[in-house]
Amino acid sequence: MFIDQAKIYVKGGDGGDGIVSYRREKYVPLGGPAGGDGGRGGDVVFIVDEGLRTLIDFKYQKHFKAKSGERGKPKNQHGASADDFIVKVPPGTVIRDLDTNEFLGDLVHHGQKLVVAKGGRGGRGNTRFASESNKAPDMAEKGEPGQERWIELELKVLADVGLIGFPSVGKSTLLSKVSAARPKVAAYPFTTLTPELGVVRLDEGRSFVMADLPGLIEGAHEGHGLGLDFLRHIERTLLLIHVIDMAAMEGRDPISDYEIIQHELKYYHKHLEDKPQIVVANKMDVPDAQEHLQKFLHRYPELQVLTVSTLTGEGLDKLLNMTYENLQVILNQRKEEEKLQENQPSEEKKIYRFEENKKFEIRKEGNRYIVISSQLEKMIKMTNFSQQDAVFRFQRIMKLQGVDEALRQKGAQDGDTVQIGDMEFDFVE
Structure with missing residues (x-):
């Protein structure tokens, strides 16, 4: 059966959680933090296989998820990163994001690769948060969630010559x-x-x-x-x-x-x-x-x-x-x-660097203030709110980025509900 279009879900692996741990050796009094970082989640990678001629495999399997990274370990040992999830596609496959229609890639040559969903980085262990003012931090990050999206695959056959004409000619x-x-x-x-x-x-x-x-x-x-x-x-x-x-x-x-x-x-x-x-x-x-x-x-x-x-x-x-x-x-x-x-003489080359968007937007709905920020939403997912040091760190970042002051300017008062992503909490002066 020849299939030349498919819609599938892909998800990169989540990063492994960092851990809280301390040195416990007999002859090391006052042992410091020793929590290792989590491993990186695997990417979902498409690779061209010239032996394939159709997208029929995607008719029966529509979900492709890479494995998560391993959790951090004591003694500052990092968790293992997960292997990439390899998906074979025929030459001539065009990939687009289904929600945004963003063009992601055009895979033509045998062995050509494209990362369609990146794995999340591993969370940092408590060793990473040690400082002069806090030599024994009691916090660690959760792993970053892997990228997930629905994508559309479209196959355009690769041929030197195409026969065109009405049916039955x-x-x-x-x-x-x-x-x-x-x-x-x-x-x-x-x-x-x-x-x-x-x-x-x-x-x-x-x-x-x-x-x-x-x-x-x-x-x-x-x-x-x-x-x-x-x-x-x-x-x-x-x-x-x-x-x-x-x-x-x-x-x-x-x-x-x-x-x-x-x-x-x-x-x-x-x-x-x-x-x-x-x-x-x-x-x-x-x-x-x-x-x-x-x-x-x-x-x-x-x-x-x-x-x-x-x-x-x-x-x-x-x-x-x-x-x-x-x-x-x-x-x-x-x-x-x-x-x-x-x-041809090349034009002056410009160097572009990726800078994560740190801006946020606040929308008021009744007594609820909704903060829209992809960076803060990701931070919430990577913060363990059962750890007091992690809570203090989150509050500090909210203040440094100007979220607290922006909420006040919008009229937020004690007891009003603030929502960021799926998390809700009370605004406290």
């Missing part, structure tokens, strides 16, 4: 004649419901990958028929072979068919209309085909049209050789463009 037959692929062929529309890939070998050292893509209908760019499925997969191709039923055996008009498909390409994405094409007039073994061809050429005299018959094999060798030659021209042009870009 002979694309599947063409692929089966020139490669080892065996797509389903029948005398009714939409025989091909999913992309079929085949390797075309002309001779030693000359080959390319051809894809037979689902047939198109009018309105495809708006999602009609198999349109969006079809159009998604031709984005990566270098060259298109536009197959037309020149015999009009299904009662269609070859000129109208050509114009409709060009229209659909343009309105889905303009760069598809500009993609190089070879126009192929198929079914030329049928008597009426020559008459239709003349009308077509009269309408489009500037087009070079190759005549073939997938039934008899006539014209296929010429088509394959022309396809290979055009591919070489396209690839050479790309190499030249890459060289020009490399030789």
Whole structure:
């Protein structure tokens, strides 16, 4: 079964908790803090496996969670970090955040990796909080929660050449004649419901990958028929072979068919209309085909049209050789463009550093004051409020960041409820 879209949940492992511990050796009086840090949680990592061709595995498993880091240990020993959770995906997989639609990555090459959910860092043990004023801190951090999100996977097949055209124009037959692929062929529309890939070998050292893509209908760019499925997969191709039923055996008009498909390409994405094409007039073994061809050429005299018959094999060798030659021209042009870009003087490089957003927002609802801050919410999750030193530290940070003063300016008084994330507490002057 070919699956080219999936929605899955991923979660990085939580960091291990730091611990409170002290040295207890017989000959070490006044032993200091010795609580180790927790280990880091594992990341969820996607890696490209060129042996995969579909997202079918994600139909049956939709949740992927990395393991948490190990808890800290006495004698300042850190907990072990968890291994990354590796998820294999086929080449051509595009990943987006489902909630924000943020583009996360485009995985194309074998072995390419992408971290889609980061593991949390381990919490710090009490050794880390020792200071001149507090030599024996009775607190430790909890591990940082791992990143979690719903993501959308979209597969776009990787092929050098894409066969486009209306249903039943002979694309599947063409692929089966020139490669080892065996797509389903029948005398009714939409025989091909999913992309079929085949390797075309002309001779030693000359080959390319051809894809037979689902047939198109009018309105495809708006999602009609198999349109969006079809159009998604031709984005990566270098060259298109536009197959037309020149015999009009299904009662269609070859000129109208050509114009409709060009229209659909343009309105889905303009760069598809500009993609190089070879126009192929198929079914030329049928008597009426020559008459239709003349009308077509009269309408489009500037087009070079190759005549073939997938039934008899006539014209296929010429088509394959022309396809290979055009591919070489396209690839050479790309190499030249890459060289020009490399030789262009580079602009002054700027260094960007990530700075965590420390701003917060306060919203009042009745006698409740809701503090909105991702940093404070994370701090709450990592604070053990059963430890008095941890509570004092949290209060100190709230004051230093100006949250206390901002609450006063909003009108907060003794006994009013303050909410940060899932935690509620009373405001105390």
